[in-house]
Amino acid sequence: MGKASRTKQEPDRRARIAAQREAERRSEQRRRIYLAGGSILVVVIVVIAFVLVKLNSGSGTAAASSNGPTGSALAAVTQQVTDVPSSVTDQVAGGKVPAAFFVDAKTSSAVSTVSSEMGSYFATVDGSALTQSGKPEVLFIGSDYCPYCAAQRWAMINAFSRFGTFKGLTTIHSSSTDAYPNTPTYSFYGSSYTSNYISLTTVEMQHNYRIGNSSNTSVQYAPLQTPTTAEETIQSTYDPGTYIPFIDFGGKYVQVGNIDPLSPSMLAGKSWAQVAAAMHEPTSTIGAAELANANYETAAICELTNNQPATACTSTIQKLEGTLAK
Secondary structure (H helix, E strand, C coil): CCHHHHHHHHHHHHHHHHHHHHHHHHHHHHHHHHHHHHHHHHHHHHHHHHHHHHHHHHCCCCCCCCCCCCHHHHHHHHHHHHCCCHHHHHHHCCCCCCHHHEEECCCHHHHHHHHHHCCCEEEECCCCCCEECCEEEEEEEECCCCHHHHHHHHHHHHHHCCCEEEECCEEEECCCCCCCCCCEEEECCCCEEEECCCEEEEEECEEEEECCCCCCCCCCEEECCCCCHHHHHHHHHHCCCCCCCEEEECCCEEEECCCCCCCHHHHCCCCHHHHHHHCCCCCCHHHHHHHHHHHHHHHHHHHHCCCCCCCCCCHHHHHHHCCCCC
């Protein structure tokens, strides 16, 4: 190749290299712009997510833990709880409930004493007969957040199902920020109960989440139902500390709190299905404690119904009636 040809091609080669480098520069510039834009977008998304989390935690949204089974799974679990055979409940009988929990509190001073000294108790009281629609009435006052209420509802649902039928029960968990967090349970809110023998009034006063900053334990739980003035008077008369759960059996007996050995700690980490299954095992820790509480509640109701029906007021239950303070 001659010198003239090389001279002519050299500028062409340099031009092509320059054009290629310019194209690469522009490509690199676009890439950096895209990266920068993508980074900004990621930051914006993270900020928005953070704001949403903060807003949710400040508005009192429910805890993230599961609220339990629904649909057919809920129906199956509930049937397990309500259909424990009498052969199983009679085997548990009074379980390991200490006799000291059953007290006579027919005067205001006696009520004051047991409330301050015991906290939890099953007392015979001298109240006006509590009735509704011509039947003895049982009054329950609790709250969805309350772990002790959570433990007690399992026993109540079993006991009251011996006399009638619940509809609309839903599963929930107790508060995630209180003692014994996320205890699996039911709520009576939105449910109904029918019986030929008794009436049941339930008041769930508060939700299981707090208003405002959900991590601040001094902040109140969101309100749910409000007791009537008469219901508040009943509780304050026989439960001066206004502890929950509170149960008044027809103005004749009251139960405040869980009766030992029942404790929400027994249900820690358990699923609803596991608790329901345990209630068919009279030698299990959960089954023995829940059914013993249920049996004493059944005994109190049998006292109100003159031992009707016989399917509920078995000979074993009638023996427990004799252990209640007279």
